[in-house]
Amino acid sequence: xxxxxxxxxxxxxxxxxxxxxxxxxxxxxxxxxxxxxxxxxxxxxxxxxxxxxxxxxxxxxxxxxxxxxxxxxxxxxxxxxxxxxxxxxxxxxxxxxxxxxxxxxxxxxxxxxxxxxxxxxxxxxxxxxxxxxxxxxxxxxxxxxxxxxxxxxxxxxxxxxxxxxxxxxxxxxxxxxxxxxxxxxxxxxxxxxxxxxxxxxxxxxxxxxxxxxxxxxxxxxxxxxxxxxxxxxxxxxxxxxxxxxxxxxxxxxxxxxxxxxxxxxxxxxxxxxxxxxxxxxxxxxxxxxxxxxxxxxxxxxxxxxxxxxxxxxxxxxxxxxxxxxxxxxxxxxxxxxxxxxxxxxxxxxxxxxxxxxxxxxxxxxxxxxxxxxxxxxxxxxxxxxxxxxxxxxxxxxxxxxxxxxx
Amino acid sequence: xxxxxxxxxxxxxxxxxxxxxxxxxxxxxxxxxxxxxxxxxxxxxxxxxxxxxxxxxxxxxxxxxxxxxxxxxxxxxxxxxxxxxxxxxxxxxxxxxxxxxxxxxxxxxxxxxxxxxxxxxxxxxxxxxxxxxxxxxxxxxxxxxxxxxxxxxxxxxxxxxxxxxxxxxxxxxxxxxxxxxxxxxxxxxxxxxxxxxxxxxxxxxxxxxxx
Numbered sequence: 001x002x003x004x005x006x007x008x009x010x011x012x013x014x015x016x017x018x019x020x021x022x023x024x025x026x027x028x029x030x031x032x033x034x035x036x037x038x039x040x041x042x043x044x045x046x047x048x049x050x051x052x053x054x055x056x057x058x059x060x061x062x063x064x065x066x067x068x069x070x071x072x073x074x075x076x077x078x079x080x081x082x083x084x085x086x087x088x089x090x091x092x093x094x095x096x097x098x099x100x101x102x103x104x105x106x107x108x109x110x111x112x113x114x115x116x117x118x119x120x121x122x123x124x125x126x127x128x129x130x131x132x133x134x135x136x137x138x139x140x141x142x143x144x145x146x147x148x149x150x151x152x153x154x155x156x157x158x159x160x161x162x163x164x165x166x167x168x169x170x171x172x173x174x175x176x177x178x179x180x181x182x183x184x185x186x187x188x189x190x191x192x193x194x195x196x197x198x199x200x201x202x203x204x205x206x207x208x209x210x211x212x213x214x215x216x217x218x219x220x221x222x223x224x225x226x227x228x229x230x231x232x233x234x235x236x237x238x239x240x241x242x243x244x245x246x247x248x249x250x251x252x253x254x255x256x257x258x259x260x261x262x263x264x265x266x267x268x269x270x271x272x273x274x275x276x277x278x279x280x281x282x283x284x285x286x287x288x289x290x291x292x293x294x295x296x297x298x299x300x301x302x303x304x305x306x307x308x309x310x311x312x313x314x315x316x317x318x319x320x321x322x323x324x325x326x327x328x329x330x331x332x333x334x335x336x337x338x339x340x341x342x343x344x345x346x347x348x349x350x351x352x353x354x355x356x357x358x359x360x361x362x363x364x365x366x367x368x369x370x371x372x373x374x375x376x377x378x379x380x381x382x383x384x385x386x387x388x389x390x391x392x393x394x395x396x397x398x399x400x401x402x403x404x405x406x
Numbered sequence: 407x408x409x410x411x412x413x414x415x416x417x418x419x420x421x422x423x424x425x426x427x428x429x430x431x432x433x434x435x436x437x438x439x440x441x442x443x444x445x446x447x448x449x450x451x452x453x454x455x456x457x458x459x460x461x462x463x464x465x466x467x468x469x470x471x472x473x474x475x476x477x478x479x480x481x482x483x484x485x486x487x488x489x490x491x492x493x494x495x496x497x498x499x500x501x502x503x504x505x506x507x508x509x510x511x512x513x514x515x516x517x518x519x520x521x522x523x524x525x526x527x528x529x530x531x532x533x534x535x536x537x538x539x540x541x542x543x544x545x546x547x548x549x550x551x552x553x554x555x556x557x558x559x560x561x562x563x564x565x566x567x568x569x570x571x572x573x574x575x576x577x578x579x580x581x582x583x584x585x586x587x588x589x590x591x592x593x594x595x596x597x598x599x600x601x602x603x604x605x606x607x608x609x610x611x612x613x614x615x616x617x
Contacts, residue, residue, distance in 0.1 A: 149508055226509055228604065229589055230607075231608065233498055233502075234499065234603075234610070235601070235602075235603025235605070235607035236491070236492075236601075236603050237492070237495055237496065238603075239606060247488060248598075250481060250484060250485075252477060252481045257469075257477075257480060259468060260459060260587070260594055261483075262472070263421065263467075263483060264454050264466075264468055264469050266419065266420045268416055268419045
């Protein structure tokens with residue numbers, strides 16, 4: 001018996017694997033395109049209970065068991081059905097427990113073991129379906145019913161989910177732990193399965209469901225608010241279309257101005273720099289140095305910009321007046337040329353009793369010589385008198401200069 | 407250095423709306439009742455007081471007592487707001503429709519300019535609507551291409567404080583608490599003038615579906 005069962009199961013799984021493309025297409029598209037697949041394959045899948053034909057005219061569809069398997073494993077959010085039939089599962093649990101106890105009573109250990117494994121399977125199935133339902137609900141909440149686009153559809157989806165939560169909660173009430181513990185009696189294994197394991201699952205599910213319910217109500221409130229806002233916006237535009245000259249009353253003239261329209265204006269403007277504040281000197285300097293261009297006041301330019309008569313008479317020639325010192329130097333050079341004798345600068349200075357500083361005079365003599373054109377320089381020779389510094393070599397103090405002709 | 411208190415105070419005195427999106431730190435400061443209370447004397451000195459809208463999530467400074475000067479100021483402000491309502495409402499609806507999620511723009515919503523632009527470019531009706539919106543005096547766009555119009559509209563809205571751009575490098579805008587304030591104002595006008603706007607919208611929708 002079990003050998004045959006294993007073989008059939010393996011054949012079914014192999015068929016699923018072999019025709020996975022077809023099955024996934026059917027899962028996503030809803031129906032099988034019979035033209036693209038050989039009738040033999042389809043026939044085989046129908047016989048294995050993977051596909052079925054709801055009506056003789058309709059196309060082949062996936063069996064719901066396969067679909068549920070895929071939805072469960074893929075965590076597909078389109079899965080909206082929630083198995084809320086806890087009452088029936090509980091009834092079968094009770095029956096199996098009775099079978100097990102009876103078998104034990106008559107010492108049929110083989111039978112009792114089979115019943116036990118069946119019972120374990122059922123208990124775990126029940127807890128899995130509970131946690132699965134909660135997970136599905138949470139999944140839908142977290143993406144805010146993202147699989148439908150309009151807010152209205154979201155509200156409907158939300159209502160469906162709320163109904164399912166209410167169903168689940170009322171089904172959870174079917175758990176009667178006093179009854180279950182009575183059935184379990186003093187049997188340790190039964191007690192563990194029916195009381196401890198189920199109770200843990202039950203309390204967890206109840207807790208999670210209450211969270212789900214609160215979140216759903218929250219979401220519904222948000223959706224309703226969205227709807228309200230959209231209506232408000234659309235209504236306003238419609239109203240403005242129908243009454244283009246509509247203007248809201250001037251609420252600011254009321255004695256009690258509504259807070260919404262009582263918004264004070266800005267009183268703060270930028271502070272001015274205090275240039276006398278020494279602490280800020282550095283900052284100001286930085287600011288000024290980083291200016292790319294300075295806006296200068298234009299106020300005074302305006303007067304100059306006014307039209308004026310243009311004087312076209314000849315401009316008076318500009319005469320460059322030479323400095324007194326420069327004139328004296330020129331005289332000195334001329335005297336050297338006239339006399340043809342070398343003469344020191346200081347001798348000439350004393351002869352003429354000039355009023356300049358002596359040092360300035362000396363510098364200017366050197367400067368005057370250097371200022372001559374190269375050609376003229378050739379006629380003169382400049383010979384400084386002086387001494388080296390006593391301590392530092394390379395420093396030469398000039399006391400006097402002799403200017404002569406070459 | 408300014409203390410947190412001083413920073414919040416000056417933000418309020420500048421006439422800005424403080425919400426979680428624009429300035430989270432200041433918003434937290436104001437959410438704390440005790441700390442907010444500390445600001446009151448300073449505000450009162452300048453004839454101002456702390457007010458909030460959108461169920462206490464948006465803060466701003468309002469006048470404590472309203473004299474002649476304040477009333478003049480408020481009237482001017484109100485007239486600006488009233489004339490800006492239609493462009494703003496049209497813009498909100500455009501974004502909502504182009505977003506494809508049918509969700510109205512609310513505080514904290516992210517608007518991706520590039521995505522919005524693609525949708526509007528692909529739908530001539532939206533493009534027309536945008537052109538109409540951008541021509542309002544409030545936005546004052548003279549651009550002939552869609553890109554310029556959209557940028558101008560978003561720039562103006564950011565200047566007016568309805569949007570904020572958290573990252574200057576990215577073209578993602580967040581709706582601020584001022585949008586909530588806008589809804590509140592609409593709701594207020596609806597109630598005070600007994601316009602029953604929602605019913606009008608409903609009636610229009612059922613009429614459409616009957617046709």
